[in-house]
Amino acid sequence: MTQAEVHRAGDAPAKVDLQQGETYYWCACGRSAAQPFCDGSHQGTGLAPVVFVASKTETVFLCTCKQTLNPPRCDGSHKS
Template identity: 60%
Template sequence: MAHSPVQSAGNSPAKTALTAGQTYAWCACGRSATQPFCDGSHQGTGIDPVVFTAEADADVWLCLCKRTHSAPTCDGSHKKQPGNE
């Protein structure tokens, strides 16, 4: 099944405080108004959020460019986009 194009939600990651044991849904489509988390805007796109449970209370860097290879965390892919070198 084909899906809609993924949209970048930013050119840098979002520092996010996570709570141990809490479940989160990271926006994978880039359309959510509550970045970096899903607000349901992906409906009908064929793109699903990445659901995960925090293992510890921690600040993490969640991807906003949506090109990470280690979703939901940033892997530096935003640095490889034109204009960010």
């Protein structure tokens, strides 16, 4: 995956309430209309969502700029 293929979906993280044991699909391509989650818009791009299971029930901030070095969590990359 190259950064040229990824679309910036936002300029701030998305505050999300995760539920322990639930599986989530974080949009890694930036094309999804359901940010920060995947809606299948990556089909045909060679990109795929990041699949993760919440280890606990908590509120997190997920990346929408798609530049994070710690996907799917925001690391502040949108600020630079």
